[in-house]
């Protein structure tokens with residue numbers, strides 16, 4: 001199937017599935033851009049247009065975010081107040097607040113270097129704040145932007161290692177890891193060591209580890225870097241499952257077209273120069 005035909009079928013399928021033009025048009029435009037820039041064949045890049053449209057419909061379906069279909073948010077899981085942080089003389093965060101309840105998704109956005117990872121690290125307890133406090137009710141799962149995997153371990157060994165820290169027996173940790181990997185359309189039973197995994201696959205491993213043991217609060221730092229389009233959609237399905245299960249989720253992101261999918265947006269772009 002050639003590119004034009006593939007895009008036309010995709011557009012027709014999105015329409016048939018009741019996706020509003022304002023949502024469908026960017027999807028088709030993004031796919032067209034990807035195909036043009038990558039030179040990939042559409043079936044290879046995205047699969048059959050009918051299936052891709054189904055995945056997009058599930059991902060973008062307005063009912064997903066309609067208030068009436070959602071359970072009301074629960075108690076506060078994460079409460080960060082008055083967070084301030086500097087490195088040397090450079091002030092990065094100034095008086096930042098964020099509250100996330102059970103069943104809510106928050107996005108942390110802003111220009112490169114404005115302190116998103118620093119803020120998430122403070123929320124995770126990995127970076128010390130100069131000012132303010134963070135209260136977390138429950139357990140935390142953290143997906144770092146980089147690193148996080150152990151070069152010489154296989155994915156299933158990561159599951160066992162992280163599971164042990166969460167009190168999961170070896171078999172349960174392995175099974176939970178493999179099941180979560182399958183949700184991301186990835187075979188976590190591969191015998192490949194982490195150092196030989198692609199960047200996107202390593203990030204899937206990080207994401208699976210973050211969710212092991214069903215933590216109450218998920219802190220995800222650009223978790224889908226290197227994901228292909230299908231994996232990216234799988235990622236959002238996972239976020240919804242977590243959200244519907246009453247987890248509180250914080251996602252650092254650069255992709256502003258996702259912001260209609262979240263409950264709270266924290267923009268860390270400095271409004272004005274802040275003296276040290």
Ligand SMILES: Nc1ncnc2c1ncn2[C@@H]1O[C@H](COP(=O)(O)OP(=O)(O)OP(=O)(O)O)[C@@H](O)[C@H]1O
Nearest residue numbers: 087088092110111112113114115116117118119145
């Ligand atoms: N450990 C550190 N020591 C000194 N400076 C640091 C340290 N960590 C981060 N910084 C600096 O603090 C600023 C904020 O970094 P941070 O990684 O939090 O930003 P970010 O918004 O996540 O960036 P990006 O969008 O590029 O991922 C940057 O200028 C960075 O160079």
